[in-house]
Amino acid sequence: MNRNVNVQAIVLKARKDGDSNRNLTLLSVDEGIIEIRAFRSRTSKSAPKAYQFQEGMFFLYYNPVNKQYSLKDVQLISPHDGIKQNYEAIISASIMVEFTMRTANDDMANTYQLLARALDFLDDASFEKDVVVIQFLLRLIKEHGLIEDFKKCPVCGSTYKEKDILNFSHELNVACCSNCEKIPTLILRPKARLYLSYTLGMSFEDALAVKLNESTRIRIKNYMITWATCIMNRPFNSLGSAIN
Numbered sequence: 001m002n003r004n005v006n007v008q009a010i011v012l013k014a015r016k017d018g019d020s021n022r023n024l025t026l027l028s029v030d031e032g033i034i035e036i037r038a039f040r041s042r043t044s045k046s047a048p049k050a051y052q053f054q055e056g057m058f059f060l061y062y063n064p065v066n067k068q069y070s071l072k073d074v075q076l077i078s079p080h081d082g083i084k085q086n087y088e089a090i091i092s093a094s095i096m097v098e099f100t101m102r103t104a105n106d107d108m109a110n111t112y113q114l115l116a117r118a119l120d121f122l123d124d125a126s127f128e129k130d131v132v133v134i135q136f137l138l139r140l141i142k143e144h145g146l147i148e149d150f151k152k153c154p155v156c157g158s159t160y161k162e163k164d165i166l167n168f169s170h171e172l173n174v175a176c177c178s179n180c181e182k183i184p185t186l187i188l189r190p191k192a193r194l195y196l197s198y199t200l201g202m203s204f205e206d207a208l209a210v211k212l213n214e215s216t217r218i219r220i221k222n223y224m225i226t227w228a229t230c231i232m233n234r235p236f237n238s239l240g241s242a243i244n
């Protein structure tokens with residue numbers, strides 16, 4: 001393996017390592033999720049540094065003996081400074097990063113593009129943060145093959161009627177008709193279903209412009225977070241116990 005590796009990546013996590021180093025978890029376009037060490041990043045002014053949610057080109061050295069990547073240099077593409085200045089943006093970005101890590105697979109190229117765009121939107125104060133989270137989770141759950149179009153039941157194939165309320169199959173982690181799952185543990189009402197179905201056909205940016213009133217927005221966000229929780233099979237650490 002080439003010992004010098006350059007990757008375009010997003011910092012998913014940054015952790016202290018002893019008194020002077022940092023360990024970073026990166027999501028890269030080509031290598032997927034990788035762990036790297038940034039030596040002296042906490043103590044030396046001249047050492048290369050990168051922080052959580054930043055996107056950049058990372059110049060790495062790979063040590064084949066201990067199988068470790070270390071950071072040689074970084075050129076930021078999007079520092080996403082706006083996220084760090086807004087508590088709601090930090091929580092939103094943390095939810096997206098946690099779901100990305102918990103559902104990681106071998107092919108992360110589309111996930112990378114999705115996360116990079118979503119972080120750009122969170123960085124921009126003009127977009128509603130809840131809607132960025134809704135649209136990110138919707139698109140990543142679709143990427144995982146668990147959403148078709150909200151127009152027919154993915155289990156039995158029957159077409160939904162306009163006023164149908166959907167239930168949820170915990171076995172398959174999909175929204176489905178009330179014949180396929182009779183116990184309403186997680187329901188999707190017609191208006192919310194229409195919103196999800198309609199915006200799924202749009203670009204991410206166009207979907208963010210679709211207006212939602214506050215109570216509908218919060219209800220749909222809670223629905224998407226509960227769905228993601230079912231897929232992860234564990235609660236979000238990012239939400240702690242205070243929210244949701």
Ligand SMILES: [Zn+2]
Nearest residue numbers: 153156177180
């Ligand atoms: Zn069905």
